[in-house]
Amino acid sequence: MVIRTEGLSFNFGDQQVVKSLALQVPEGSIYGFLGPNGAGKTTTIKLLLNLLQTQEGSIRIFDKDLRTNRISILSQIGSLIEQPAIYQHLSGRENLLNRALLLQVPIKRVDEMLALVQLTNAADKKAGQYSLGMKQRLGIALALLADPKLLILDEPTNGLDPNGIIEIRELLIKLVNQHNKTVFISSHLLGEIERMATHVGIINFGELLFQGSISELQALSKPLVCVETNNTVDAANLLTRNNFTVTDVTENYLYVPYTTKQQTSEINALLNNNGHAIYSIGKQQKDLEKLFLDITQKA
Amino acid sequence: MKGFILSFRSEFYKSRKTLGFWSVILLPLLLCTLLFFGFYSRSERLHGMPPMMLWIQFAGGILGVMGSLLLPMFTIFIAYSVNSMEHRADTWKSLFSLPISRWAVYSAKYFYALFLIFLCLALFVLFTIGFGNLLGLVKPDLHLDNYHMEGTLAQLYFKLFLSALGILSIQFLLSLLWADFLKPMGIGFVATITGVILASKSWEYCYLFPYSHPMMALKLMPHSTGSAGNMQISIEMFTKDVYVSMAVAVAVFIAGYFIVLRRSVK
Numbered sequence: 227m228v229i230r231t232e233g234l235s236f237n238f239g240d241q242q243v244v245k246s247l248a249l250q251v252p253e254g255s256i257y258g259f260l261g262p263n264g265a266g267k268t269t270t271i272k273l274l275l276n277l278l279q280t281q282e283g284s285i286r287i288f289d290k291d292l293r294t295n296r297i298s299i300l301s302q303i304g305s306l307i308e309q310p311a312i313y314q315h316l317s318g319r320e321n322l323l324n325r326a327l328l329l330q331v332p333i334k335r336v337d338e339m340l341a342l343v344q345l346t347n348a349a350d351k352k353a354g355q356y357s358l359g360m361k362q363r364l365g366i367a368l369a370l371l372a373d374p375k376l377l378i379l380d381e382p383t384n385g386l387d388p389n390g391i392i393e394i395r396e397l398l399i400k401l402v403n404q405h406n407k408t409v410f411i412s413s414h415l416l417g418e419i420e421r422m423a424t425h426v427g428i429i430n431f432g433e434l435l436f437q438g439s440i441s442e443l444q445a446l447s448k449p450l451v452c453v454e455t456n457n458t459v460d461a462a463n464l465l466t467r468n469n470f471t472v473t474d475v476t477e478n479y480l481y482v483p484y485t486t487k488q489q490t491s492e493i494n495a496l497l498n499n500n501g502h503a504i505y506s507i508g509k510q511q512k513d514l515e516k517l518f519l520d521i522t523q524k525a
Numbered sequence: 526m527k528g529f530i531l532s533f534r535s536e537f538y539k540s541r542k543t544l545g546f547w548s549v550i551l552l553p554l555l556l557c558t559l560l561f562f563g564f565y566s567r568s569e570r571l572h573g574m575p576p577m578m579l580w581i582q583f584a585g586g587i588l589g590v591m592g593s594l595l596l597p598m599f600t601i602f603i604a605y606s607v608n609s610m611e612h613r614a615d616t617w618k619s620l621f622s623l624p625i626s627r628w629a630v631y632s633a634k635y636f637y638a639l640f641l642i643f644l645c646l647a648l649f650v651l652f653t654i655g656f657g658n659l660l661g662l663v664k665p666d667l668h669l670d671n672y673h674m675e676g677t678l679a680q681l682y683f684k685l686f687l688s689a690l691g692i693l694s695i696q697f698l699l700s701l702l703w704a705d706f707l708k709p710m711g712i713g714f715v716a717t718i719t720g721v722i723l724a725s726k727s728w729e730y731c732y733l734f735p736y737s738h739p740m741m742a743l744k745l746m747p748h749s750t751g752s753a754g755n756m757q758i759s760i761e762m763f764t765k766d767v768y769v770s771m772a773v774a775v776a777v778f779i780a781g782y783f784i785v786l787r788r789s790v791k
Contacts, residue, residue, distance in 0.1 A: 305622055311616040
């Protein structure tokens with residue numbers, strides 16, 4: 227495990243914002259850390275970077291205790307927290323050169339990073355004049371400068387347009403697959419994470435509600451038979467009278483829990499025989515977005 | 526130590542294009558140039574004055590405002606400017622998540638502010654002497670070359686530097702805690718005015734108030750010794766107020782580190 231926390235708790239005054247968190251982030255994974263705004267994601271990340279002092283519990287990163295190995299652990303982490311921290315009065319290149327000086331990284335890394343995040347042409351422009359997407363990319367270049375084993379990114383796609391989001395997603399997938407990094411990425415949007423994450427942790431009100439691989443998360447969602455028909459209410463009543471459970475009825479669709487192929491064909495025959503026009507029928511996986519909402523709202 | 530040196534170099538690299546850094550050079554240059562032209566334009570009226578008095582008047586042109594206003598306000602400004610760079614760029618979190626000890630990051634920033642004030646005061650000495658000698662060259666009949674006050678001036682400014690340390694530590698901490706310019710500036714301004722009033726009224730305990738120290742450093746200064754033919758200005762460097770200034774500086778600097786450590790990094 228690259229990150230392992232046990233019983234990690236944190237209070238701001240009387241308010242407990244992180245409750246007994248047990249994170250397990252395997253090596254080589256893209257770990258999506260999900261939760262609504264204010265769930266405790268940024269606080270957790272600040273604890274992982276030792277920006278906040280651990281009050282209760284323990285944090286082990288690269289199998290070393292964070293409290294006693296702060297500098298050696300931080301030297302292998304690149305991070306981006308919320309808005310990228312960029313000196314506006316310096317150019318993109320100067321921002322990287324300043325960090326290279328602090329981290330004692332060879333200067334040629336600066337140009338490599340600029341090329342990686344496609345900022346070579348804008349390298350000598352003042353960072354204050356960068357667009358939000360360019361700032362975010364520069365922030366990622368800063369995080370990657372020292373070639374860290376672990377990247378901790380807090381909402382890195384906040385405020386980016388769809389193109390920017392895709393670029394960052396592809397960059398992260400490349401880093402994990404080709405350069406053997408581990409990425410810990412937080413977001414409040416599951417849709418954005420599910421396209422790249424291998425593992426997911428879902429947090430709300432400071433509590434970890436789910437943790438596991440993305441397939442384990444998908445397994446949680448029960449498949450449904452989705453029927454599109456002309457009169458969903460009558461059709462739903464008919465199915466209920468014939469001992470089918472209808473879980474949801476909308477204007478155009480009705481949903482029945484999926485059990486077998488045979489069951490789907492029975493539903494089809496029953497509705498057909500009773501004069502209902504069926505426009506479509508099929509098995510549907512409950513989408514993760516809905517699952518995410520279910521998990522976070524149940525708590 | 527390596528972390529400290531790296532952080533210190535980075536402070537220079539970051540600030541070298543800011544007004545805070547350039548004011549350190551431009552302020553003494555501008556004021557000494559103005560002084561030079563002021564004296565040059567009324568040089569006729571200065572004829573016949575003893576060179577020592579001329580030098581004292583020349584240097585006093587700046588020293589007159591240095592203790593009461595210039596140095597405290599400049600210290601407040603520098604303490605703010607090194608910290609505001611991080612506030613504006615929202616870089617505290619990335620500074621404190623570098624693989625460098627927090628103590629090195631914090632102290633490098635403080636010592637960089639200290640260095641800027643030292644540099645500024647050193648340039649005041651340099652430019653005062655430089656422009657004084659230039660005035661002596663273009664107006665040889667003033668006989669400015671008959672008196673030398675380099676040593677005295679250097680001592681005087683060094684005492685001023687020591688007397689500003691208390692203010693620097695306090696303002697540095699205030700500027701680090703508050704991103705807002707008005708808070709440290711407002712507190713610093715009110716404290717400076719209070720300090721000047723206390724020092725000018727010669728309140729017996731004003732040596733305990735850091736914002737009075739620059740004013741006191743000059744107040745105690747001009748007592749000349751020696752005969753009329755061999756006038757010397759003697760400066761007592763380590764007076765009570767200078768000790769207090771240094772003690773406050775060290776105490777607030779160390780306390781500041783623990784306050785920063787305890788505070789959540791935004």
